[in-house]
Amino acid sequence: MATATSKAEAIALKDKGNKAFKEHDWPTAITFYSQAIEKYDSDPAFYSNRAQANIKLEAYGYAIADATKALELDPANVKAYWRRAIANTAILNSQAALRDFKIVVKREPNNKDAKLKLAECEKLVKRIQFAKAIEVGDPPSAFQDLDIDSIQVPSNYDGVRLDDQMTQEFIDDMIQRFKDGKRIHKKYVYQIIKAVRDIVYDEPTMVEVEVEPKTTLTVCGDTHGQYFDLLEIFRLNGFPTDDHAYLFNGDFVDRGSWSTEIALLLYAYKWLRPGYFFLNRGNHETDDMNRVYGFEGECKAKYSEQVFRLFSESFSALPLATLIGKKYLTLHGGLFSDDKTSLNDIRNLNRHQQRQPGQSGLMMEMLWTDPQPTPGRGPSKRGVGLQFGPDVTKKFCENNGLEAVIRSHEVRMEGYEVEHNGKCITVFSAPKYCDTTENKGAYINIGPELKLDYHKFDAVPHPDIKPMAYAQSSLMSMM
Incomplete structure (x- = not known):
């Protein structure tokens, strides 16, 4: 069971992680966030912050898992929805990203950036669906008619x-x-x-x-x-x-x-x-x-x-x-x-x-x-x-x-x-x-x-x- 001391130590580690993040040292940031979680595993911010560092390192699977854990601890954590959406966008899982962008816009209706990202994601989903619909098994060579x-x-x-x-x-x-x-x-x-x-x-x-x-x-x-x-x-x-x-x-x-x-x-x-x-x-x-x-x-x-x-x-x-x-x-x-x-x-x-x-x-x-x-x-x-x-x-x-x-x-x-x-x-x-x-x-x-x-x-x-x-x-x- 976490004590007040362990929670304070975890917050200190998170602060070190934030410092490393600001210095663009993503691996060190992740190390500190992980140590903070080992000390105290009930703070959604620790997972959400680590998700963002994992995004920077293109570890999108880890980022999705961290954002999901943050949302289990705090279902109203908008940053976690946002970061999970960004990570899913990065691995071309556009439908999942779309769901999270919609939640962000619903919770923050005045967030212009979120509205923009939602619109872009909707366009991407339609584009992917259209590409699949017209896909042919063996397309002709792009060089075929090039003189x-x-x-x-x-x-x-x-x-x-x-x-x-x-x-x-x-x-x-x-x-x-x-x-x-x-x-x-x-x-x-x-x-x-x-x-x-x-x-x-x-x-x-x-x-x-x-x-x-x-x-x-x-x-x-x-x-x-x-x-x-x-x-x-x-x-x-x-x-x-x-x-x-x-x-x-x-x-x-x-x-x-x-x-x-x-x-x-x-x-x-x-x-x-x-x-x-x-x-x-x-x-x-x-x-x-x-x-x-x-x-x-x-x-x-x-x-x-x-x-x-x-x-x-x-x-x-x-x-x-x-x-x-x-x-x-x-x-x-x-x-x-x-x-x-x-x-x-x-x-x-x-x-x-x-x-x-x-x-x-x-x-x-x-x-x-x-x-x-x-x-x-x-x-x-x-x-x-x-x-x-x-x-x-x-x-x-x-x-x-x-x-x-x-x-x-x-x-x-x-x-x-x-x-x-x-x-x-x-x-x-x-x-x-x-x-x-x-x-x-x-x-x-x-x-x-x-x-x-x-x-x-x-x-x-x-x-x-x-x-x-x-x-x-x-x-x-x-x-």
Whole structure:
């Protein structure tokens, strides 16, 4: 039974959590809120505050559970309804979000922001229902009627011209154009996307690479539209060459407001050096996420809806994993619900039969799962996928002759983290994520000896355009 002393100690811990939250140190905030709950588990504010910190860390499943607990303790807690609605919106559970937004508006009829979010959520639900109603089993290719050769680039176009092959000169010019806030001509956008779609379509679901003598392979995690931080990686670590290969492990787009710039630059390098530049698909290279988190809106704002459709088709062609030197399986999310899953299962997965990952299956798990510190498997903190423990990782590595699994998918305050007794490595390459999280970015250099060399870096200044500038605005409450 809680005492007055334990309650006072819990409030002091909550205050420490609030301080960490204000400093944008979400993991520390969660630690303090959790300690407060251990001392005194009957204060709804502790759960509601932890829900908001979990939202910041994209642990939406945990946020929903915390908000629900807060409402069990206090059914009139409007903040808890609001946070549960935001978390459900984030995992595209729009019907549940709609119910909670309606309750917020009913309890606070003069809350203009709540009314706006309710209206947006109602539109989203209708949009999803309409999309399902017109869905066809095997849609025609977005490239089918695209006559790129007939498109003329005007004589007054002030950038480097592109013929039928990518050049370093074009890439150098494109990098500068994007820094200056300019775009490339739509013909070149079409050429780049089509060339890369064709290249990656023919790659295996799990690309297998060796690190040759006197070469380096750099593995980068999520970049999420943070174009200027991507350029900082290249400035610090060197631009891609035939002696310096790169692997980008998914989530190139969404959230950050230079997602088209990142996607086009990475694609241009893939076209220029297809055997030395590798791209794994992430959970944000998917239609559902792109429609909510900004990439679709950005494509329409900067180019056209057709450009989004072309990117969407190219994303569905991307490999899902890369095996480095037969020692490191690199994939965006993590491991699997079945201990019997092997590298051969990944090799044999026909990703072209299923363009989007869905809610279950091997592709979904490769894109969505996360590690947990405790043994076994647990429900997803995100509300999608699952979590896997150190014993799962150990068994998978032993069964498949691996040194470790390298994955991304989650913010790490130091840019990377080595977990599961060294067998599970997370690398995240978007520092000061969404301009709100005080995390570093990181990348991993791997030489011919297959040793992992970790590098951390800080965010760099960027033009005054906010993250999620092109996203569904109901998610802005999460920023």
